[in-house]
Amino acid sequence: MTPPPAAAARLDSAPLPLPEKKSAARKAPARADRPFRGIALILASTVFLGTSDVTAKYLSATLPSIEIAWIRFVAFALIMVPAMLPGSPLYALHTDRRGLQLMRGVALLGSSLFFISGLRFLPIAEASATGFVSPLFVTALSILFLSERVGVRRWLATAVGLIGVLIILRPGSGAFHPAAVFPLVSALAWACTLIMTRMMSGRDRAITTMTYSSIAGVCVLSALVPFVWVTPSWHDILFGIFIGIASTAGQWIVVLAFRYADASVSAS
Numbered sequence: 527m528t529p530p531p532a533a534a535a536r537l538d539s540a541p542l543p544l545p546e547k548k549s550a551a552r553k554a555p556a557r558a559d560r561p562f563r564g565i566a567l568i569l570a571s572t573v574f575l576g577t578s579d580v581t582a583k584y585l586s587a588t589l590p591s592i593e594i595a596w597i598r599f600v601a602f603a604l605i606m607v608p609a610m611l612p613g614s615p616l617y618a619l620h621t622d623r624r625g626l627q628l629m630r631g632v633a634l635l636g637s638s639l640f641f642i643s644g645l646r647f648l649p650i651a652e653a654s655a656t657g658f659v660s661p662l663f664v665t666a667l668s669i670l671f672l673s674e675r676v677g678v679r680r681w682l683a684t685a686v687g688l689i690g691v692l693i694i695l696r697p698g699s700g701a702f703h704p705a706a707v708f709p710l711v712s713a714l715a716w717a718c719t720l721i722m723t724r725m726m727s728g729r730d731r732a733i734t735t736m737t738y739s740s741i742a743g744v745c746v747l748s749a750l751v752p753f754v755w756v757t758p759s760w761h762d763i764l765f766g767i768f769i770g771i772a773s774t775a776g777q778w779i780v781v782l783a784f785r786y787a788d789a790s791v792s793a794s
Contacts, residue, residue: 567783574776578769579654583645585765590754591643592747594766597758598638599743601770602777609737618734623726627735630722631742634777636715638743644708655690656709662688663717671721724784732781739777 578598585594609618621627644653662684668674726735758766 561786564783564786567779567786571776571779571783574772574779576654578773578776579641579645580650581765581769581772582642583650583653585762585769586642586646589756589758589762589766591639591646592750592754593756593758594642594769595635595639595743596747596751597763597766598770598773599635599740599747601767602774603740603744605771605774606733606737606740609733610741616733618731618737621730621734621738623730624738626722626726627730627738628742630719630726630735631739632746633715633718633722634739635743635746637712637719638773639747640708640712640715644705644712647705648703648709652706653709656706657713657716658687658690659710660713660717660720663714664720667717667721668724672724720780720784723781727781727785732778732785735781736774736778 582594582598589597608614608616611617641653641657644656648656665676665680665684669676723735
């Protein structure tokens with residue numbers, strides 16, 4: 527049966543339902559309260575980050591600290607290229623916290639650069655031990671910026687770590703090396719990196735955080751490296767790439783770890 531002309535006109539003018547558009551940016555997994563998983567991931571990250579530090583110590587004998595960091599971040603950025611391409615299924619530059627992401631990248635760069643600078647003058651064991659002061663910074667900053675509640679036991683554990691660092695540094699004695707300031711500043715920058723990582727966990731995906739950190743590091747270091755450039759050998763380049771791969775793996779695990787535990791817990 528043919529509908530009357532008026533009814534047909536109404537049918538023609540009725541809007542057709544359109545398929546819903548999928549969100550351009552995938553949501554980050556929500557935070558989960560699993561502190562033991564977070565701590566286990568932090569411990570796993572030390573394998574990669576420690577390997578990166580040892581290799582950086584080796585390269586510091588032939589290349590400037592800025593150039594070592596630049597090679598590291600170039601390798602980091604190349605790994606993250608698929609996440610920078612708009613047509614890629616891994617595209618991850620969508621975020622409402624672009625400024626915070628870039629600030630995290632600069633803090634990560636500062637931590638890396640100051641630590642490598644310290645390695646030129648200090649034994650790696652001393653530089654690494656000095657960096658153990660970072661839990662103190664993280665604990666204090668987590669109260670200020672994350673409103674985390676820190677119990678007496680956690681403060682005591684942090685204080686014991688600080689006493690250990692003071693024993694190693696022996697400030698005021700003839701054994702104190704001024705270059706020990708570099709890993710201390712590195713520890714503060716690393717603490718800021720971890721605090722911002724926790725602030726963005728559950729809001730941005732790990733791949734988004736990693737991509738912005740690589741972009742920030744490459745941009746800053748590319749402006750600095752021409753002033754200290756030393757032509758590296760292929761041997762140096764290969765070791766630099768290895769540093770980039772190892773540190774990228776370690777950083778990724780750290781970002782995942784802060785999805786499961788408070789900053790003060792993971793840092794301790």
